[in-house]
Amino acid sequence: MTTEIKAPTFPESVADGTIATWHKQPGEACKRDELLVDIETDKVVLEVVAPADGVVEEIVKAEGETVLSDEVIGRFKEGASGSASADKAETKKEDEPKTEESAPAKSAEDLKVSPAARKMIEENGLDAAAITATGKGGLITKEDVVSHMEQPKATDKPEAAAKATSSQAPEKASLDNLVVGERVEKRVPMTRMRARIAERLLEASQGTAMLTTFNEVNMKPIMELRSQYKELFEKTHNGTRLGFMGFFVKAACEALKRFPAVNASLDGNDIVYHGYQDIGVAVSTDKGLVVPVLRDADAMGIANVEDKIRDFGLRARDGKLGIDDIQGGTFTITNGGVFGSLLSTPILNPPQTAILGMHKIQERPMAVNGQVEILPMMYLALSYDHRLIDGKEAVQFLVTIKDLIEDPARILLEV
Known part of the structure; x- marks a missing residue:
């Protein structure tokens, strides 16, 4: 029996997709649920798998062609084997x-x-x-x-x-095996995801009144707490490691409750206040930056947050994130410190009105009670849309994050 291979049903926010790679060619046998084709949208790469054991009979849409939601891209013959x-x-x-x-x-x-x-x-x-x-x-x-x-x-x-x-110069030109003096260039089309990222960055920089306020946080209390409990934490929570993101997510949730405007979004001339905290966590992949969302992060424990973030990272690396994973979000956290960034200005993720930037932990001499101490310090950056959030609110929000991280017991006590 011959069945049609169709593109997945795209959500309203995705107009169309592009055939990225056919993993099976006409006449090739495949098993049920084996990957047939990758379809790249401006947000994620979607996979289409074999509906049953059989053979790809015909490819209707070749690699590079644009497809619409539920459009026929090929035909599959169930029960057949290779020619x-x-x-x-x-x-x-x-x-x-x-x-x-x-x-x-x-x-x-x-x-x-x-x-x-x-x-x-x-x-x-x-x-x-x-x-x-x-x-x-x-x-x-x-x-x-x-x-x-x-x-x-x-x-x-x-x-x-x-x-x-x-x-055959690759997309990211390698200098290996090149003859001295050669000047190799290769022109390649921008991927849909990269083009969409560029479009959103321009939208954020040109369509918002974006400002950034900075502060610094003493990471010593969190690092000591982590050092004391990391082995017990990992053992208790089935191998989940205790990192820093869990503390920052929980601190952000508490701060967002105190400053609802930072958790709001703009829809035209309307302000949408959200009674929940869906925290987006920026993840870097080979194809670009994606922001999967922790739904109802305020109701999650630190172990759940750490486990979910690790799962997001693995799935993003393997291209397994779904569109539902990256849609929505009321606030975003990005950690450039994992790449060694000491200070940066994060760009808003519209329609959200604020984003928190974490950075590298670096020891610096600090004045403590009139004495100089060497402390592990981190710069924090909060970029916000001044159309909705005043400077006072932004600064107080960032100070709240700082206070909660420097005294982590306050996260538990919600004070």
Whole structure:
């Protein structure tokens, strides 16, 4: 039975998507729930899996094409296996001696080339007839093209190696294996996610009255508490590690209750005050920055917060975050300190009206009761929309965060 492979149902905030990668080609057998295709939207990468055991019969939408919600992108034949003729051809090919005269060369019209492979062939000006096909039924796959392009690297001819290197410069140009003096460039299209991130950053900088206020916090009490209880915490909570984000999330929830405007959002000329705290946590991935949301963070314990953030990080790295994971949010926390940032100005995440920036913990000499002490200090930054939040509220909010972190017992007591 043949069924249609359809794009997922996109939410209202996502207009369309782009076919990123077909993991299976026509004639390739696959098992139920095996990944067929990745669809990239401006927020996340969505996966479409096989509905049953069978074979991809036809690809309707090739890589790079735009698709709409629930649009047919291919056809799938349930219960079928790989092409029998292709299997026989492969078996026969293995049995026959490998000689150049064993089969006549195929013409370009006779070659079977996957969409991804055809795109690479055209971009790099390759001869398809010279590429060894390993796919079902003699299909030239993307991997075949990559292997063909890498072949000159194994030769002793430096000219061939240099030509191969320049013809396949990766998206993030590597300086390895380059001949001295070469100036390699490669133009690649911006991904939908990166384009959307750029659009939102411009929207935040041009469409809001954004200001930033700074303060610094003594991390010594939190670090001592963490050092004292981290082993017991990990043992009690099934391997969940005690980090700093859990404390900052809980401190932010308490501060947001005291200053509702910081937890509000703007909808045109309306101010929407939220009676809950959904905290977005910025996560960096290879494809760009995403902000998964901790729903009802005020009702979560520190262990739940730490466990959820770790889960978000792993799923973001593997491209497993769903659209529901990153929608909404009333306030955002971003931690540039994990990359060594000492001080920065975080950009708002519209329609939210504030974002808290954490930074690197660094020992500095501080005056304490008239004495100089070396303390682990962290700069905090709060960027806010001055159209809704006054400077007084912003400063008091940040001071509240500072007070709660420097005396963590207040988080528990809510004082």
